[in-house]
Amino acid sequence: MKIHDLITTTAELADLCARLAKADYVAVDTEFMRENTYWPELCLVQIADDKEAAAIDPLAEGIDLAPLLDLLTNNEDVLKVFHAGGQDFEIIYNLTGKTPHPIFDTQVAMMAISQSEQIGYANLVESWLGTTIDKGARFTDWSRRPLTERQIEYAIGDVTYLSRIFPRILKRLRQTGRGAWLDVEMERLADPENYSNNLDEAWHRIRPPSRNAQVLGRLKALAAWREKEAQDKNIPRGRIMRDETLADLASHPPKQQADLAKVRGLSAAWRENDIGRRLMRVLREAEPLPADEMPAKPQRGAPLGKEGALVADLLKLLLKIRTREIDVAARLLARSEELEALAAGMRNLPVLEGWRYEMFGRDALELVEGRLAFAVFEGKLKMTHVDEVTQGIAAG
Numbered sequence: 001m002k003i004h005d006l007i008t009t010t011a012e013l014a015d016l017c018a019r020l021a022k023a024d025y026v027a028v029d030t031e032f033m034r035e036n037t038y039w040p041e042l043c044l045v046q047i048a049d050d051k052e053a054a055a056i057d058p059l060a061e062g063i064d065l066a067p068l069l070d071l072l073t074n075n076e077d078v079l080k081v082f083h084a085g086g087q088d089f090e091i092i093y094n095l096t097g098k099t100p101h102p103i104f105d106t107q108v109a110m111m112a113i114s115q116s117e118q119i120g121y122a123n124l125v126e127s128w129l130g131t132t133i134d135k136g137a138r139f140t141d142w143s144r145r146p147l148t149e150r151q152i153e154y155a156i157g158d159v160t161y162l163s164r165i166f167p168r169i170l171k172r173l174r175q176t177g178r179g180a181w182l183d184v185e186m187e188r189l190a191d192p193e194n195y196s197n198n199l200d201e202a203w204h205r206i207r208p209p210s211r212n213a214q215v216l217g218r219l220k221a222l223a224a225w226r227e228k229e230a231q232d233k234n235i236p237r238g239r240i241m242r243d244e245t246l247a248d249l250a251s252h253p254p255k256q257q258a259d260l261a262k263v264r265g266l267s268a269a270w271r272e273n274d275i276g277r278r279l280m281r282v283l284r285e286a287e288p289l290p291a292d293e294m295p296a297k298p299q300r301g302a303p304l305g306k307e308g309a310l311v312a313d314l315l316k317l318l319l320k321i322r323t324r325e326i327d328v329a330a331r332l333l334a335r336s337e338e339l340e341a342l343a344a345g346m347r348n349l350p351v352l353e354g355w356r357y358e359m360f361g362r363d364a365l366e367l368v369e370g371r372l373a374f375a376v377f378e379g380k381l382k383m384t385h386v387d388e389v390t391q392g393i394a395a396g
Contacts, residue, residue, distance in 0.1 A: 001048070001051060001163075002052040003156060004054035006056075007055065007057065009060070013056060013064075013068055016052075016067075017067040017068055017070070017071045018067075019052070020049055020052075020078070021071055021075055021077075024049075024078070024079065025049065025078060025079040025081050025163075025166060026049050026071070026080060026081065026163075027048045027082075027159040027160075027166060028045070028047050028072065028080055028088065029045075029082070029083070030044065030045050030046070030091055031043050031044040031046075031142040031155055032044075033142055033143050036235070036236070037236070038236060039231075040094070043142035043143050044057060044058070044142055044147070045058060045065075045068060046155050046159040047068070047159060048156070048160050050164075053160045053163070055155050055156050057147070059143070065095070073092065073098040073099065073100060074098075076102065079102050079103070079104055080101070080102065080103050081103075081162060082103060082104070082106070083105065083158075084107040084118070084121070085105050088100075089189065089194070089195055090195045093192055093195035093196070097192070099190050099191070099195060103186050103189060103190050104170075104186060105186065105189055106124060108189070108332075109173065110124065110329075111329035111332040112176075112178045112328060112329075113172050113176055114327060115323055115327060115330070117330070121133070122135065124165060125161045128169075129161060131161065133154075133157065134154065180355065185332075197227070199223075200220065200224055202223040202224055202226070202227045203216075203219050203222075203224070205223075205243075206219065206223055206243045206246060206247055208247070208295060209247045209248070209250060209251040211295070213289045213290075214289075215251050216293075216294070217288040218250040218283060218286040219247065221283070222246050222249060222286070225278070225279065226240050226241055229278075240275075244265065245264065248265075249263065254280075257271055257272070257279075258271045260279070311343040311367075312339050312340045312342075312343040314374075315339040315343060315367060316336065317374070318360075318367055318374075319360065321381060321383060322359070322363070328359075333351065333360045334350075334351040334364070338350065339351075339364070352364075352365060367383075372384070373385070
């Protein structure tokens with residue numbers, strides 16, 4: 001494989017992307033910094049097919065990333081391969097308003113052919129190639145220039161290894177017939193809505209202090225305000241105000257700006273500064289949360305009842321058995337909250353649709369409805385249909 005020098009000009013980038021546009025797939029990775037900013041700062045992009053690999057410097061003076069972004073977001077003929085690509089997708093979305101498409105995420109793919117829930121990249125390389133990655137450059141300052149040879153070598157290694165691993169994972173998926181399982185997962189990951197920054201949704205990432213509509217209305221307004229303040233200043237939202245402080249203000253709004261100095265987590269300067277004035281205006285104008293936006297009541301523990309909780313435990317045991325039998329990650333088949341909902345009587349669930357139903361959902365439903373039981377055969381816990389057990393007892 002040909003390894004290029006660091007690409008720092010638009011002309012070099014355009015030539016590279018013209019060649020890669022003819023490939024079946026490209027492996028992609030990014031290096032970025034976001035510890036001190038709201039928006040992640042893209043510092044390096046690595047890309048490779050099976051013939052060549054390169055690192056691209058987005059901080060190089062005068063470089064235009066348009067050829068690269070066009071390849072990633074508009075070329076439907078080239079598959080884009082990532083490992084745990086969520087943050088990469090977010091960066092590309094922030095630059096273009098689009099996400100890479102079509103995509104293949106090797107971390108998700110590993111869930112379909114092994115019981116690995118979230119395999120890290122170093123472990124992926126170790127398991128498929130027997131190579132141990134030098135992690136020394138992983139936490140360096142990628143924004144500092146010039147980049148060292150060690151940094152560039154480490155970064156390009158991420159995509160050269162990935163470009164070799166991807167065909168092997170794809171071959172295993174085809175052998176197991178599980179490639180179709182991932183189609184929906186990859187489309188879900190590539191959905192731009194996952195990465196859009198909707199200010200009105202920001203409050204959902206904060207633990208609500210109560211179910212009072214007025215409190216939640218203030219929480220929603222404050223969360224949106226904090227996001228906007230952080231965006232405008234390009235600093236992490238926590239530097240404007242911590243979640244706990246924001247929730248406390250929603251529950252116990254001060255009557256006047258001077259009272260902000262008494263709020264834990266805010267400095268005395270808030271009693272008279274501009275940001276404090278903006279905060280007080282948000283609190284005054286906040287409306288109660290509409291009924292159709294009220295969060296659903298928690299469905300933990302008690303609502304299931306004792307019997308329902310036992311059924312949920314049996315479903316989790318069934319899931320553990322099935323994942324061991326077919327060598328697949330439990331999280332890909334069903335989540336705990338789904339199993340609890342199934343035990344509570346809900347039926348409109350992903351686990352009861354498509355391939356999940358065929359591989360696990362049908363048995364889960366039969367267990368809930370009393371048609372499936374557990375039995376021990378040759379020292380191993382197995383699933384068996386109730387009528388088979390009954391026939392066995394009768395025959396005995």
